Amino acid sequence: MMEPGLNHFLFISAALFFIGVYGFLTRRNLITMLMSIELILNSVNLNFIAFNKYLWPGKMDGLFFTLFIIAIAAAEAAVAIAIIINLYRSHQSIDVENAEDLKY
Amino acid sequence: MPNATIIALIPLLPLAGFLLLGLFGRKFFKKSSGIIGTALLLASTLLALYTAYEYFFIYGKADGVYQQFVPFQMTWLEFSKGVSIDMGLLIDPISVMMLVVVSFVSLMVHIYSLGYMKGEERFPAYYSFLGLFTFSMLGLVLAGNIFQMYIFWELVGVSSFLLIGYYYDKPSAVAACKKAFIVTRFADVGFLIGILILSFCSGTLDLPTLIQRLTSPDSNEIKTAVASTFLGASALTWGAALVFIGGAGKSAMFPLHIWLPDAMEGPTPVSALIHAATMVVAGVYLVARLFPVFSITTPGVLEIVGWVGAISAIIAAIIACTQTDIKRVLAYSTMSQIGYMMFALGVSTYGGEGGLGYTASMFHLFTHAMFKALLFLCAGAVIHYVHSNDMKDMGGLRKYLPITHITFLIACLAIAGVPPFAGFFSKEEILLAAYQNNMAIYWIALFTSGLTAFYMFRLYFTIFWNKPAPSPLEQSGKRKIGSEARGGEAHGEGGFAMMLPLVLLAIGAAAAGFIPFGEFVSSDGKALETKFHLVFSIAPVALGIAGIFTAMWFYKKQNNKSDKLAASLNGFYKAAYHKFYIDEIYLYITKKVLFNLVGKPAAWFDRNVVDGMVNLTGAATQAISEAIKKIQSGKVQQYAIYFLVGVIVLATLFIYILR
Numbered sequence: 001m002m003e004p005g006l007n008h009f010l011f012i013s014a015a016l017f018f019i020g021v022y023g024f025l026t027r028r029n030l031i032t033m034l035m036s037i038e039l040i041l042n043s044v045n046l047n048f049i050a051f052n053k054y055l056w057p058g059k060m061d062g063l064f065f066t067l068f069i070i071a072i073a074a075a076e077a078a079v080a081i082a083i084i085i086n087l088y089r090s091h092q093s094i095d096v097e098n099a100e101d102l103k104y
Numbered sequence: 105m106p107n108a109t110i111i112a113l114i115p116l117l118p119l120a121g122f123l124l125l126g127l128f129g130r131k132f133f134k135k136s137s138g139i140i141g142t143a144l145l146l147a148s149t150l151l152a153l154y155t156a157y158e159y160f161f162i163y164g165k166a167d168g169v170y171q172q173f174v175p176f177q178m179t180w181l182e183f184s185k186g187v188s189i190d191m192g193l194l195i196d197p198i199s200v201m202m203l204v205v206v207s208f209v210s211l212m213v214h215i216y217s218l219g220y221m222k223g224e225e226r227f228p229a230y231y232s233f234l235g236l237f238t239f240s241m242l243g244l245v246l247a248g249n250i251f252q253m254y255i256f257w258e259l260v261g262v263s264s265f266l267l268i269g270y271y272y273d274k275p276s277a278v279a280a281c282k283k284a285f286i287v288t289r290f291a292d293v294g295f296l297i298g299i300l301i302l303s304f305c306s307g308t309l310d311l312p313t314l315i316q317r318l319t320s321p322d323s324n325e326i327k328t329a330v331a332s333t334f335l336g337a338s339a340l341t342w343g344a345a346l347v348f349i350g351g352a353g354k355s356a357m358f359p360l361h362i363w364l365p366d367a368m369e370g371p372t373p374v375s376a377l378i379h380a381a382t383m384v385v386a387g388v389y390l391v392a393r394l395f396p397v398f399s400i401t402t403p404g405v406l407e408i409v410g411w412v413g414a415i416s417a418i419i420a421a422i423i424a425c426t427q428t429d430i431k432r433v434l435a436y437s438t439m440s441q442i443g444y445m446m447f448a449l450g451v452s453t454y455g456g457e458g459g460l461g462y463t464a465s466m467f468h469l470f471t472h473a474m475f476k477a478l479l480f481l482c483a484g485a486v487i488h489y490v491h492s493n494d495m496k497d498m499g500g501l502r503k504y505l506p507i508t509h510i511t512f513l514i515a516c517l518a519i520a521g522v523p524p525f526a527g528f529f530s531k532e533e534i535l536l537a538a539y540q541n542n543m544a545i546y547w548i549a550l551f552t553s554g555l556t557a558f559y560m561f562r563l564y565f566t567i568f569w570n571k572p573a574p575s576p577l578e579q580s581g582k583r584k585i586g587s588e589a590r591g592g593e594a595h596g597e598g599g600f601a602m603m604l605p606l607v608l609l610a611i612g613a614a615a616a617g618f619i620p621f622g623e624f625v626s627s628d629g630k631a632l633e634t635k636f637h638l639v640f641s642i643a644p645v646a647l648g649i650a651g652i653f654t655a656m657w658f659y660k661k662q663n664n665k666s667d668k669l670a671a672s673l674n675g676f677y678k679a680a681y682h683k684f685y686i687d688e689i690y691l692y693i694t695k696k697v698l699f700n701l702v703g704k705p706a707a708w709f710d711r712n713v714v715d716g717m718v719n720l721t722g723a724a725t726q727a728i729s730e731a732i733k734k735i736q737s738g739k740v741q742q743y744a745i746y747f748l749v750g751v752i753v754l755a756t757l758f759i760y761i762l763r
Contacts, residue, residue: 021748025741033740096740103738 009050016043030084030094034077041073106159106195108175110151114203115242117148118210122235129228138221141231142214145238149207159200160624169630172196172312174248186308189255194248194311197625198392198466202245205473206382208612210238212605213377216481219601220373220488230270234377237263241382245389250299251309253390257295257354260386261288264378268370280366287363291353295390298346302397305340311393319400344398344405348391348412355387356439357446358416362687364439368431372487375431376480380438381473388445388469395462395627399454410450414545417443419684421555425562426670426681428495430483433563434476437519440552441472447549448534451541452627459627461541464533467621471526474616475518478609482512485602486567495563499570507603509568511610516564518613520557520648523641529617532641539640553644557651565659 016039023036045066052062084094091098121144129137164170177192214234221230240259247253262285269281303309306317318340349360356364367379378384391398391409398406417440424436445465452461485508490497502509518525521532531553538546623631658669670677679685735746 024744099740100738103736 006050006054009046009054013043013046013050016040016046028095028097030080030087030096030099033096034080034084037080038073038077041069045069106155106163106173106175106193108193111155111175111193111195111246114148114151114155114207115239115246117144117151118235118238118242120144120235122232122239125228125232125235129232133228135227137228137231138214138218141235142211142218144235145207145211145214148238148242149211152203152207155195156200156204159195160197164197164200169628170197170624174312177248180252187303189251189309190249191252192248193246195246198389199245201466201470201625202389203242205470206238206241206245209381209473209477210234210241210377212477212481212609213373216376216484216602216605217371217373219599220484221371226270230267230371233263233266233270234374237267237378237383241386244386248311249309250303250311250314253311253393254292254296254299257350257386257390258292260383261285261292261354264288264367264383267374267378268367270370270374274369276366277369280363280369284363284367287360288353291350291360294346294348294353295350298343298348298350301339301343301346305343315394315396319396338402340397341402341405344394344402345408347394348398348405348409351387351390352412352446353387354390355384355442355446356416357387357412357443358419359686361416361420361439362690365427365432365435365683368429368435372431372480372484375435376477376484379435380476380480384438384442385445385469385473388442388449388465391446391449392462392466395449395452396454398449399452399627406450406452408450410447410542410545413443413446413448413450414548415443416440417447417552418548418555421552421559422680423683424559425555426677429493430486430495430498430563430567431480431493433495433559434479434483437479437556437560438476440556441468441476441519444531444534444549444552445469445472447545448537451538451545453541455628455630458541460533460622461537462627463622463625464530464537466625468527468530468534470619470621471518471530471613471616474609474612475515475525475527478511478515478606478613479519481602481606481609482508482515485606486512488602495566498567500568502568505568507606511606512564512568514610515613516560518617519560520652521553521644522557522648522652523645524614524617526613526615526617528641528645530621531644535644536640550644550647554647554651557648558655561652561655562659565655569660 020036020039020043023039024033027033027036048062048066048069052059056062087099088094118141121141125133125137125141133140158164160170164173173195175193175195177190180189180191182188214231217230217234221227224230237260240256240263244253244256244260247256265281265285268284269277271277299309302314302318306314308314308317351357353360364379364384368375370378398409420436420438420440420443424433424440427433427436445468448461448465448468450461452459452465454462485505486498486501487493489501489505492498514525518527521528535546535549535553538549682688
């Protein structure tokens with residue numbers, strides 16, 4: 001059984017990131033897009049943890065960043081869901097194509 | 105010693121009048137503004153007379169030489185060490201003399217206007233403008249710093265502009281005030297450059313220091329100034345010549361005189377004050393003020409001054425013989441008399457016997473102020489009565505305007521140089537000075553003095569004799585619409601307020617000649633004894649009297665002799681009647697030449713290049729925004745792609761290219 005190295009983590013992180021980006025760009029449902037964003041954020045978190053563990057094992061900076069990101073992601077999810085609920089109230093839909101008129 | 109407070113009050117009182125009447129006149133002093141302005145000026149005149157008395161008789165003299173005093177000086181704006189604009193008072197014989205002249209004539213005009221301008225809509229504005237003018241003229245006279253003089257010089261121009269354009273609903277008045285302002289302003293550019301050159305050469309703006317540095321031949325300043333030349337003349341010569349251009353513009357010297365006749369569109373008392381007695385002599389005063397520089401350092405420029413004066417004198421006299429507007433005749437006669445003053449300065453030298461021209465010029469300035477103001481005020485009385493400026497509408501008025509008649513006659517005799525009236529003495533001195541220094545100018549001057557007598561008495565006989573006068577009733581009936589005097593119905597000669605200045609000025613015009621002027625004013629401050637040459641004065645007096653009798657023969661009775669003469673001199677008469685087409689030449693130069701060569705290309709440049717650049721910026725912005733506005737589609741996912749692409753590009757950039 002092989003110990004997982006830095007590259008493994010980075011591979012998973014990159015994969016997660018691009019799955020997230022793909023989801024964000026292709027899905028029409030706003031909730032799904034929000035979930036994709038969570039994937040992207042988590043891939044970043046994974047990066048931070050991996051670099052912290054393998055390159056500066058004595059330090060905690062990466063962990064702190066991760067904690068911050070988790071907190072901000074929670075807040076962002078709350079805001080995003082609030083927007084989505086409002087959008088649903090006014091447009092009777094949570095399809096992103098129906099939200100185009102927000103640019104005006 | 106001079107009392108700075110008293111002297112400072114002389115110009116400040118009219119300024120107070122200007123501020124008071126200008127700001128509150130329309131609301132609070134609708135009726136009383138004339139009285140207020142006149143009272144302030146009366147105080148100022150009394151102070152000026154007091155100052156003159158103190159200066160000339162008590163403290164002014166030291167070892168037989170009149171000294172210069174600077175009782176007050178304050179640095180207003182400092183450019184560098186030693187070069188600063190100071191506000192100060194300079195007391196010397198000519199400034200004291202001018203103080204008296206300006207304040208006295210202005211007082212006369214103030215009193216006269218109480219009657220003449222009564223019932224005008226903008227009465228308070230009129231008096232506030234008069235106050236502003238008097239303030240700036242007195243400030244100009246007292247200036248101890250050449251830049252201070254320039255400031256007041258421009259203020260004088262502004263108030264002249266305001267007063268000429270007083271009847272602003274009359275298009276000709278508006279045109280005249282613009283013309284006066286632009287022409288004099290054009291000349292003032294010369295003055296400003298002249299100031300800069302002179303002060304650059306001397307390293308100071310202070311007048312006494314400047315004169316002292318530029319006149320001592322071994323000072324450092326003058327050596328460097330003479331060494332630097334431009335177009336074959338030294339920097340100093342250019343400076344003095346440019347300063348003279350400024351003076352010539354203000355004093356209406358040929359060829360910058362075109363504004364003066366048109367300036368007669370202003371109310372007549374204003375013409376008396378500004379365009380006859382005070383402002384137009386500012387140029388003479390300027391040359392006199394810098395006289396040591398002109399005569400010692402740049403005698404070439406002084407010669408130009410002399411010739412410009414002589415040419416102006418004769419041209420104006422010839423034109424005056426043909427004009428029919430009473431005020432225009434007087435305007436040209438003013439120009440001619442100022443020409444006298446100028447060439448008197450031009451033929452003078454500094455100090456001693458040679459300084460006769462200087463004294464004579466100042467003396468003539470003094471007496472001319474008296475009789476010319478009187479002539480204008482009389483003309484005002486006539487216009488007030490006849491309601492017309494044109495000599496054709498006048499005649500036989502001696503019965504209806506007895507006081508005006510007598511005072512006008514005195515003024516005419518004075519200007520014609522008939523003894524013992526004031527003009528005789530001053531003109532005699534000028535002719536003598538010319539005789540001693542420049543025969544050519546002397547002959548011109550002699551001929552001009554004969555012409556002066558002729559055209560003045562042409563005016564006199566046409567107004568007061570000639571045809572029988574129409575009755576006053578008939579007069580008031582045919583009042584011209586738009587003519588300046590907008591007085592009431594048939595009336596007499598005008599009230600006490602209008603007659604008092606006439607009488608006072610007539611006394612001045614009759615008696616001012618007996619003042620031993622050389623005692624007080626001379627180029628170097630020493631008393632100059634003016635001898636009286638009986639034999640010498642025969643020629644001018646004879647010529648003057650001949651002129652008077654010629655005028656009498658032509659104009660005393662109604663006849664067609666003058667028309668015949670005009671017809672026999674056809675071409676010349678026409679040219680003179682049209683003022684030798686100088687106005688037309690100016691128009692041609694400005695409209696045809698300047699407009700086509702400078703104005704049109706400049707307009708083209710403005711329209712196509714300057715505007716073009718602005719328009720190009722606008723059009724470019726619009727085109728670009730038109731092109732990129734599709735980017736903002738409202739599709740969130742599209743934005744995300746832009747963002748992603750951007751990040752990838754930046755990442756590539758930083759990782760592979762800019763490492």
